[in-house]
Amino acid sequence: MNTTQPQQHAHARTLFSRHTLAALLASSLALGACSSGATNRSTSLHDLTRPTPLVETDAQQTPPTPPAPFDPRALPAFDGATGQPVDWDALVARAAAAPAVLIGEIHGHQPGLDAAAALWEDILSQSSGSPSPALALEFFERDHQTHLDDYLTGITDEATFLDQTGRSLNSGSYPPGHRAMVEAAKAAGVPVIAANAPRRYVRLSRLEGLDRLEAMTPEQRRLVAIPDELTPGTYRERFFSIMGGMHQSDGEPDEDGAHARNRVIETFFTAQNVWDETMADSVAEAIRSGRMPVVLVVGQFHTDFEGGLTTRLRDRAINPLVVSMVAASRDTFDDNDLNRADIVVYTGDFRR
Secondary structure (H helix, E strand, O other): OOOOOOOOOOOOOOOOOHHHHHHHHHHHHHHHHHOOOOOOOOOOHHHHHOOOOOOOOHHHHOOOOOOOOOOHHHOOEEEOOOOOEOOHHHHHHHHHHOOEEEEEEOOOOHHHHHHHHHHHHHHHHHOOOOOEEEEEEEEEEHHHHHHHHHHHOOOOOHHHHHHHHOOOOOEOOEOHHHHHHHHHHHHHOOOEEEEEOOHHHHHHHHHHOHHHHHOOOHHHHOOOOOOOOOOOOHHHHHHHHHHHHHOOOOOOOOHHHHHHHHHHHHHHHHHHHHHHHHHHHHHHHHHHOOEEEEEEEEEHHHOOOOOHHHHHHHHOOOOOEEEEEEOOOOOOOOHHHOOOOOEEEEOOOOOO
């Protein structure tokens, strides 16, 4: 489910236009007529068209100051349990020491993606020796793994990789922040994990239930992790509240209508749990293979307020550091974000 650049302006001044030329010609001819005989010097076209020096005002002499470059490492960050400020170096140190880091983003919010990319780059710079980190992405499905590996190891070029995975540069399918993370992993020689279940299997779980996934072949089952049960509690309640609002018709439904709507929402919640379980399994498998921290970038509903993904990792005895990139412009902590995540980073208002 989905729920964070400086421009340089060139200013050119035109000191001499055709209108200025015409005015100068007319003015010079008039002055010449009024002062006939005052001088024997002839007026040439060069004299008439020579630009008159302009006296510049203070505003002209002092160009506007361009905005400072955006620095994601300077964004305000806070401890989600206490509301106390956390500086960037402390955030990086906590992330580098965790077994897993869940970066909850808002898809399409570029400042948040830039902050996630900066955090990943700094985690890489902190790592030395073994274990080494790995990047995991919600936005690539497990059947993309070979295409990712081929690109990261130089077997294919970027154009081929994008074509094979259905991505395009600078688009919603592969925004600059995600690309920066993949390129940093490639330069460091660390893996990128296609963490999610193929969409066709997630859809199948919604339409035909988990039993249909259980009946698939071993090769198909390799691409998806099937939850034993659906996540209860506040995660379920928040999901139903959001989806209920999305499916709300005019007026309140009668009892039969409410039951029918809830049955539909239940199928979507089943699919949501397949996503959560598969991503949690992907992170756990990477840790078992010797990678730490495993940094998973994912939509923040999966992680925030003890989301389903966070819960499933804790059930596996993995205590992740949860970092939420919140699309809001704030310099102080918002009490509504208490216990949203271990670290809350305010990345600026969301503008598409």
